[in-house]
Amino acid sequence: MKRDYPEHPLVGVGAVIVDAGRVLLARRGRPPLLGRWSIPGGLVELGETLRVATAREALEETGLVVEVGEVLEVLDRIVPGEPGEPGEPGENARPRYHYVLIDFLCRVTAGEPRAGGDATEIAWAAEADLPRYELEPVAIDVIRKAFSGGPG
Secondary structure, X not given: OOOOXXXXXXXXXXXXXXXXXXXXXXXXXXXXXOOOEEOOEEEXXXXXXXXXXXXXHHHHHHOEEEEEEEEEEXXXXXXXXXXXXXXXXXXXXXXXXXXXXXXXXXEEEEEOOXXXXXXXXXXXXXHHHHHHHOOOXXXXXXXXXXXXXXXX
16 A cells, blocks of 8 residues: 555544553654654554544554554654655645554553564653654554543
8 A cells, every 4th residue: 555645534543541640652663753752553454443442553563452442542643755755746745645643641550561563662751742753643642542541
């Protein structure tokens, strides 16, 4: 599936895994945000429900089996293309990436944490530790919702 310069928005899920006052973060192994810390997750596969996709992505990227709970946030991630990039001359370059993301509150039920799939590293972080991971502001907002028990 073509992720950059897609023909239509792609649907992705995020697993906001909270345990003992900490959230599990993943360092991304592919663009966008290559090398940056974020919420573990990925694309929904054809025929897969959102919750099944979230549980699968959590297992692939973190080694943890999770119970997928309530939706914390639904958001857009649109990364503009650069003028003159593939097929898009001038100022009206189409988006390089366009995702519709659904982030779920998750609880660990089994497994041992380990990085895998698209994650090159994982780390447990308390709320006070979040600034050192240089997360996107929207990710911090979603994580804070999770720490407060879910959507208000």
